Each structure stands twice: as structure tokens, then as C-alpha cells.
Amino acid sequence: MIQALRRTATAYGVFAALILKRIMAYPLGFWVQFFTQFIVMAVTVYFWRGVYLGQETLGSLNLRQTLTYIMLAQLVMPLLQVSLIVHFGSWLRDGQLAIELLRPVDFQVQNFAQQQVGSWILLLQQLPLLVVAWRLFGLELPADPKVWMAFTISLLSGQAILLFFDWIFACLAFYTTDAFGFYLARTAIAGFFGGVLVPLAMMPGWLQAVAYSIPFAQAISVPVSLLSGITPLSDLPRIWLVQGLWLIGLAGLSRLIFRFALRTVTFQGG
Amino acid sequence: MPIIQVENISKVFRISQKDPGLGGAIKALFRPRYQDKVAVDGINFTVEPGEVVGYIGVNGAGKSTTIKMLTGILVPSGGQIRVLGRDPHRQRVPNARDIGVVFGQRSQLWWDLALIESLNLIAKIYDVEPARYKQLLDQFTETLELKELLHVPIRNMSLGQKMRAELVATLIHEPKIVYLDEPTIGLDLIVKERIREFIKQQNRESGTTVILTTHDLGDIEELCPRVMIIDAGKLIYDGPLGTIKDRFGKFREITFDTAGSLDPFEPPTGTQVVTQEPRKLVLRFDRTVTTASQLASTVMSRVQVADFSLAEPDLSSIVKQIYGGALQKEVSQ
Numbered sequence: 001m002i003q004a005l006r007r008t009a010t011a012y013g014v015f016a017a018l019i020l021k022r023i024m025a026y027p028l029g030f031w032v033q034f035f036t037q038f039i040v041m042a043v044t045v046y047f048w049r050g051v052y053l054g055q056e057t058l059g060s061l062n063l064r065q066t067l068t069y070i071m072l073a074q075l076v077m078p079l080l081q082v083s084l085i086v087h088f089g090s091w092l093r094d095g096q097l098a099i100e101l102l103r104p105v106d107f108q109v110q111n112f113a114q115q116q117v118g119s120w121i122l123l124l125q126q127l128p129l130l131v132v133a134w135r136l137f138g139l140e141l142p143a144d145p146k147v148w149m150a151f152t153i154s155l156l157s158g159q160a161i162l163l164f165f166d167w168i169f170a171c172l173a174f175y176t177t178d179a180f181g182f183y184l185a186r187t188a189i190a191g192f193f194g195g196v197l198v199p200l201a202m203m204p205g206w207l208q209a210v211a212y213s214i215p216f217a218q219a220i221s222v223p224v225s226l227l228s229g230i231t232p233l234s235d236l237p238r239i240w241l242v243q244g245l246w247l248i249g250l251a252g253l254s255r256l257i258f259r260f261a262l263r264t265v266t267f268q269g270g
Numbered sequence: 271m272p273i274i275q276v277e278n279i280s281k282v283f284r285i286s287q288k289d290p291g292l293g294g295a296i297k298a299l300f301r302p303r304y305q306d307k308v309a310v311d312g313i314n315f316t317v318e319p320g321e322v323v324g325y326i327g328v329n330g331a332g333k334s335t336t337i338k339m340l341t342g343i344l345v346p347s348g349g350q351i352r353v354l355g356r357d358p359h360r361q362r363v364p365n366a367r368d369i370g371v372v373f374g375q376r377s378q379l380w381w382d383l384a385l386i387e388s389l390n391l392i393a394k395i396y397d398v399e400p401a402r403y404k405q406l407l408d409q410f411t412e413t414l415e416l417k418e419l420l421h422v423p424i425r426n427m428s429l430g431q432k433m434r435a436e437l438v439a440t441l442i443h444e445p446k447i448v449y450l451d452e453p454t455i456g457l458d459l460i461v462k463e464r465i466r467e468f469i470k471q472q473n474r475e476s477g478t479t480v481i482l483t484t485h486d487l488g489d490i491e492e493l494c495p496r497v498m499i500i501d502a503g504k505l506i507y508d509g510p511l512g513t514i515k516d517r518f519g520k521f522r523e524i525t526f527d528t529a530g531s532l533d534p535f536e537p538p539t540g541t542q543v544v545t546q547e548p549r550k551l552v553l554r555f556d557r558t559v560t561t562a563s564q565l566a567s568t569v570m571s572r573v574q575v576a577d578f579s580l581a582e583p584d585l586s587s588i589v590k591q592i593y594g595g596a597l598q599k600e601v602s603q
Contacts, residue, residue, distance in 0.1 A: 010395075014391050014395050015395075017391075099378045102366055102371050103378075103395060104367040104395065
């Protein structure tokens with residue numbers, strides 16, 4: 001039993017470590033991403049300063065709260081960019097999915113291990129941008145460790161929810177050849193309803209209801225609202241209950257749908 | 271006890287049909303049309319441990335689809351497969367531990383990593399004991415002449431180097447069964463020879479069962495005592511290579527090196543001249559009509575022969591006959 005567990009952990013650890021090796025193989029990508037995000041952050045900060053000219057609050061948030069929220073949302077935004085559907089699409093097109101399925105590991109767990117490690121590497125890569133946001137744009141972070149703890153747990157849960165959702169979404173690649181088009185649509189919807197561009201608190205009630213009925217807000221808006229002080233810690237039980245329900249529902253559904261979709265697969269060639 | 275049991279398996283693919291142009295694409299959105307394509311049609315066979323089986327057929331005959339069902343990555347539309355006593359699709363992960371697969375046009379190695387890094391990762395994934403891994407790595411890289419390439423990223427390797435690396439990756443966990451799907455495609459003769467030797471060695475020393483699909487009949491002649499021929503999804507032959515050679519290899523070639531020049535030569539019945547040069551004559555004959563010794567004595571009565579040699583039936587011409595329907599004709603007669 002222990003031997004089997006150790007073997008399983010080693011195998012998934014190998015796949016997780018692989019992501020780090022592959023990212024390290026392309027160091028230039030880090031600097032390109034940093035530069036792009038710096039520009040986007042600067043534009044966003046000056047945009048919101050312009051919006052607040054002549055008014056104290058907007059949608060119950062003051063400028064400091066909004067800027068803190070928006071900068072934090074931008075720092076964790078790369079986590080939204082899960083491109084599983086693009087991977088599935090290209091693996092199906094070139095037949096690489098056959099090779100991936102031949103590895104002696106659970107395909108979904110393998111991908112989750114890789115995506116989780118990839119997410120944490122992305123967050124670590126955001127540290128220079130965090131320093132820039134703090135020094136140049138006055139980002140304020142909470143001192144209370146309980147807030148950080150709540151943020152971390154909520155972010156981890158949100159990431160897992162997003163991965164399960166994206167797994168289901170990626171199964172569309174088994175039925176369509178336009179995986180990239182679906183990816184673009186998903187990225188735009190995720191950015192808006194995840195609360196990256198505008199805090200959800202500023203949206204009208206009906207739009208907030210739409211945002212909370214799809215999973216993207218759980219990965220960005222919910223944890224970032226905790227860290228930026230918009231959501232009080234007293235809301236934590238409700239937040240974790242909602243995130244728990246999303247997790248359980250999507251986890252089960254994702255395995256079921258993948259198993260079903262896999263039966264339709266046609267590997268090309270040979 | 272067979273290591274692979276295949277009972278009446280079939281695979282039907284559903285292929286969407288679209289009319290050309292934008293109109294066709296829009297129409298397909300609202301009224302999709304599909305056509306069923308039978309890729310594998312009720313085939314049966316068993317494979318015993320340690321066998322090397324050649325699985326051949328024309329493009330689209332169903333070879334790769336069968337292999338993919340055996341590996342567990344495709345679900346059969348009907349029938350049953352047992353590999354090492356398991357259903358390979360339902361028990362995909364345990365099945366994957368015991369098999370190795372090479373798809374000639376795809377790679378299991380990581381494109382951006384050095385070969386040794388990929389191999390280290392694979393050894394860990396398959397939980398190969400470190401000392402055994404080192405021993406096998408030394409042995410395989412020596413045999414396949416890969417030592418110099420261990421620190422080269424896969425993306426910088428030539429096709430032949432990649433295929434040799436692929437074989438190491440496939441066999442490093444000592445699988446009981448290896449499926450090789452066109453492993454020598456696009457390779458030069460020297461690399462092909464090295465790969466064939468390596469496969470033979472693995473079969474001989476480790477008892478690895480090998481199923482090989484290929485269009486290269488050299489692979490079949492070198493490696494496979496048994497062949498299975500698939501045509502339009504149906505298994506049309508399963509038996510020793512020697513049997514089809516005897517049944518369909520009725521044409522042979524005999525080459526004479528002559529001491530003097532030969533006058534224009536009228537070949538006996540059932541014989542045709544392949545080449546006639548001043549000091550060389552190559553004849554192709556139907557061995558059901560005449561014999562090599564009869565032909566030799568005829569030629570020797572005409573000209574002084576310095577040497578002669580008899581070639582074995584050419585496998586490619588045999589397979590061409592079978593693909594052309596020779597087996598079906600024989601059955602209908």
C-alpha cells in the first residue's frame with residue numbers, strides 16, 4: 001500500500017517537475033510576460049484614476065480599494081489563462097493524445113498536477129510585478145496573517161474549480177475542430193466575469209448574479225476581494241461552502257464527461 | 271496461455287460529412303451528416319508470450335486502429351480484447367505499465383528536454399529500480415550508439431536518432447509486450463538494420479513479445495516468423511511467413527554469369543528474361559511449370575556458365591499479389 005502510494009506520488013511529481021523544466025527552457029518568455037503585464041498594469045491604474053476624478057466612491061468602493069483590487073486581480077490573472085482546450089485540440093489533431101494516454105498514470109490527475117505547479121510558478125513569476133505595483137503604484141497589502149491564509153485557501157480552491165471547469169470545457173475539442181476559437185471566447189468571458197477588468201462589486205445586481213453562476217469569479221474575484229479587504233473575513237464560511245460545492249460538482253462531472261468524450265476519439269493516421 | 275486474446279473485435283468510426291464552402295459549413299452546424307466507416311471488422315487472433323508477429327496491410331486497412339485498441343487508447347465498437355488477462359481500455363493504467371509502444375510518426379519523449387532527462391523521467395514514472403535502470407541505459411545506449419546523444423535535446427536530433435531514442439524510452443521499463451507501429455518509417459538502411467538487431471536482441475534475451483506493423487517488408491523478413499495480413503478491416507491471413515512464401519512465391523529468379531556471350535535467347539515456357547547482357551542472364555520462372563535445374567541445364571547447353579545463383583521468392587511481390595486479392599481468389603476457387 002505504502003509502496004503503491006510512493007510510486008504514484010513519484011510519477012505525478014515527475015510530471016509536475018516537468019512543467020518547471022519546460023518553463024526554464026524558455027527564459028525569454030518570463031521577461032516578455034513581465035514587460036507586457038507592466039504596461040497593462042500602468043494603463044489600468046491610470047485609467048481608474050481617471051474614472052475616479054471628481055468622485056469619492058464608485059459602486060461602494062473608493063479609489064484605494066479599487067486600485068488594490070485591480071492590481072491584485074492583474075497579478076493573479078495569469079491563473080485564468082488555462083489553455084487546456086487548445087492542448088486537447090492540438091493533441092487530437094496531431095495524435096499526441098494517443099501518446100499521453102499511453103503513460104501509466106491517470107491522465108486527469110497528471111494534468112492537474114502539472115496545471116497546479118504551472119499556476120504556482122506563474123504566481124512566483126509575478127513577484128517582480130508585485131514589487132512594481134507596491135513601489136510605483138502604491139499597492140497596499142494586509143498585515144493580518146488570517147487574511148493571507150483565507151486568500152491562499154480561497155485561491156487554491158478557486159484554481160481547482162477552474163481546472164475542473166476547464167477540463168469539461170476542453171472536452172469540446174473532441175467534438176469540434178475550432179478549439180482555438182472556443183479558447184478565445186472563454187478567455188474573454190473569464191476576464192470579464194472573473195472580475196479582472198472591473199470589480200464585480202461595481203456591476204449591477206443581475207450581472208453579478210450571472211458572474212457568480214459561472215465559476216470564473218471563484219478563481220479571481222472571490223480570493224482577491226478577500227485580500228483587498230472588500231470581502232470581510234466573516235463571509236468565509238459562506239465562501240468556502242460555495243467553493244466546496246463547486247469543487248465537488250465539477251470534479252465528478254469532469255471525470256464523467258471526459259470518460260464519455262474519450263469514447264468518441266479518432267486518432268488520425270498510421 | 272496466450273498473452274493477447276482478440277475475439278471478434280470491430281471498430282466503427284463516425285465521420286462527419288460536410289459540403290464544400292461556407293454554405294456547407296453553416297449547413298453542417300444545423301444539420302450534421304455522418305457516415306460510418308468500418309475500420310476493423312470482426313477480427314480474431316491470439317499471441318503467445320515471446321512471439322514476434324508482423325501485422326501488415328495497405329494504408330487504411332486497420333493496422334493502427336487494431337494496435338490502438340490493443341493498447342487501450344481506443345475503445346472497440348464490438349468484441350473483446352484481453353491483454354495479459356486485462357481489458358486494456360477499462361484497465362488502461364495497469365495495462366500501460368506492462369506494455370511499450372512506438373508510433374513511428376509520434377514521440378513519447380519531451381521535445382524540449384535532453385534525451386537523458388526524458389529517460390530519467392520515464393524511469394521514475396515506471397518506477398524502474400535505479401541500479402537496473404543504469405544497467406539497461408548503459409546496455410541500450412551502447413547497442414543503439416546513443417551515448418554521444420544523451421545530453422542533446424530531442425528537437426535537435428535527426429529522424430534516425432529520434433527513433434533510436436524512442437526505442438530506448440519504450441523498452442527501459444522492460445515491458446512484456448511491445449507494439450511497434452512503423453518503427454522504421456523514413457529511416458536509412460543502416461539505422462533500420464541497427465533497430466532490427468536491437469528488437470531481435472530484446473526478444474531473444476528478455477522474451478519480449480513484439481507486434482510490428484510496417485510497410486517495410488525487410489522488417490518482416492528479418493524479424494517476424496509469423497505474419498497477419500489485414501485488408502479492409504478483415505484479417506485475411508494469419509500464419510507462418512514461410513507458408514505464404516510457398517503459396518504465393520511461385521516466381522523465382524535465377525542469375526547466370528556466363529563465360530562467353532549468349533545469342534538472343536528464347537526462354538522456355540513459364541520463363542521470362544529479366545536481364546540479358548553479354549556475360550549475364552537473369553531469368554524469372556514459374557516453379558510450378560519448370561524447375562531451376564531444368565532451366566540451368568537448358569542454359570548450360572547453350573553457353574558455358576561460370577557461375578549461377580538462385581534468389582529466394584521476393585516478399586514484396588508476394589505481398590503485392592495478396593493485396594491484389596490473391597488470397598480471396600484462392601478461396602473462391
